[in-house]
Amino acid sequence: MTGKPSRRQLFGYAGAAAAGAAVTAAAAVALDDGQAAPPSASRTISPYGAHQAGVAAASPKFGELVAFRLLTETDKAALGRLLRLWSADVVALSNGRGAPGDVAPELAVGNAGFTATVGFGGRVFELAGPRPGGFDELPGMRHDRLQKEWTGGDLLVQVGADDAVSVVHAVRQFVRDARPFAAPVWRQSGFWNGTGADGQPVTGRNLFGQVDGTGNPRVGTPEFDATVWDADGGTTLVVRRIRMNLETWDELTRSEQERAVGRKLSTGAPLTGVNEHDELDLEARDADGRPLIAANAHARLSHHSENDGRRIFRKGLNYVHDAGTARESGLIFLSYQADVAGQFLPLLARLDAVDALNEWTTTIGSAVFAIPPGFRPGGWIGEKLIG
Template sequence: MTTRRQFFGYAGAAAAGAAATGGAVVALAKDSTTPEPVSRTISPYGEHQVGIARGAPASAELVAFRLATDRAGLGRLMRLWTSDIVALTDGRPAPGDTAPELAVPNKGVTVTVGFGPRVFDLTGQKPRGLDDLPVMKHDRLQTTWSGGDLLLMVGADDAVSVVHAVRRLIADAKPFATPLWRQTGFWDSTGANGEPVTGRNLFGQVDGTGNPAFGTPEFDDTVWSTEDGFRGGTTLVVRRIRLNLDTWDELTRSEQERAVGRKLSTGAPLTGTAEHDELDLEARDADGRLVIARNAHARLSHHSENDGRRIFRKGLNYVHDTGATRESGLIFLSHQADIAGQFLPLLTRLDAVDALNEWTTTIGSAVFALPPGFQPGEWIGQSLLS
């Protein structure tokens, strides 16, 4: 009897693409004054993996795996995962789903897949700059949150959809790969009036203001690789950063703002009035002090202070409870075409003198290459594994 794994492993991914639907929402007859529902079903197809060029999801889980197979087995796993992703993002149960009622459309489900550095011992063609980051002076890395050969990053509008998708994908990873670590996080990017906003970390800061805008040449140059075999892919740095909220809360508001270089109320630079105002890095106060301090996070991370280097960053807040003890922090996600050329110089600069180092500690670190997207009839990682 042919099993599902054997079918996808040897027959390819043609059936995976054929199973896709448009994810359309059927509207029932209603009063003409009732607004049509807005579809939150996100097609998995495209030049790039669709979870990348969008804001942080409301709920997310990252799962890193230790690979336990060869190149051929990895290809079979990618075919399986591709078929799962096509179904789950459309709100349909994946084949073999043991809880099909939890596969619900219109939940904004996205699934992003990444390869760690060791995978390229099997595939060759390692993307430029994809190496484990050196341990920084302020790092206190734990193996519990570090490394990995494969990454799944699942996002959705609600936690149930995330948990269900992860459960299905982990089940289909057996026996090709086993979970190494799992991190869950959340993000609120909706303002009081229902409009999209940048979102805040647990320090209360507006977090991610300086990002390049989606769809612009600046975004494309920052994020997407142009390397042969990896064109349309990107790289991802995952840093788990513990926040010391107790000592942060002991600061005055002005001390907090000076450490960041931005106003807590709006996210505007201390030299401006609106969130997206440009930083004036030369401005001084009445006493001759720089308004944005030399060690302020906003100054040190600004592209003008880093030879024009940019990244595209996202954040996920997290809390981790152990009995009566709670750890709070930020899962920091950085996309860039070249980790060594773009992210590492910035990280080194921040580790040296960033004012926020006093209240933050990185306890997990991992790097991954995120392959290009796929079209119907194709599968994730096909350009690297074929």
């Protein structure tokens, strides 16, 4: 991984609880390549640990993200009270119990793969101290068409579970607890299928039909740790709401779709391979001398070998948003990395410049959050920062 660029370089790229008792259920969730655990596995995920559990956990079947704006009167002490409340909520809901003050505790469902992740936007650090070294806002990109209702935020809560009711119920609780301190500014919900027809984990597909997330570093490996975690056990999260033009995408032939991506739609294998996880052969050419994986193919442009070894850990939720008879479809793209400017921004700038998929996608929302480390029994999220 290359060193973090200066702030001048950063903007240059744009031009090119107190918590409850300890968990007694086993935390036996499979964590590999961001894929779902088999249905037979325990789906109780411990809320405790060096890292917030939702980062490395599989993309949930159902998820919702809520960004908040801190109220004017919320100071550092008040923020600490909110984070203690939210930490208690995380512990209870992860274990299928009603949270403190829960008005509908029967809706808390156990063994549902529940996680809740809390993040901090830039304003938190105006109250609480210096920003983490890897946290930076993103400059606007040439193809961005950002809408205020999906952009920015001072705080984030990201909830995921196998059960949609659990997600809706948990979000109600987090929003209710936040009312004296912060107000929602946007909410995004979506879904993901990380389980194949045989019940085994699969990478999952976006609404273009693409297998999405094949190149991720494998959870639990040194490569994953170097990609995602900072020195304190936190990370950063970039949230990008990407509108997908399914109508014009569907007008393409299958070979045209595969050439834009650089992978086979059937299996997710690179156009130069057979199986999903085969390595891309970026030197391979067809009979006419053209690269089999086109110069502007998404798979080539995002590959770590084309980006000075930079990697991210990407996850996502498909979404549909209905307004009357009109339907918008797309992807809530989630990128975790230790360093936004050093890892994500150069990749984003490269894709923004020439990615073939730009013809069928438009980013309409964007936000960046620092994800603080996890917490232990008796502690709370953000304790080291807020104190």
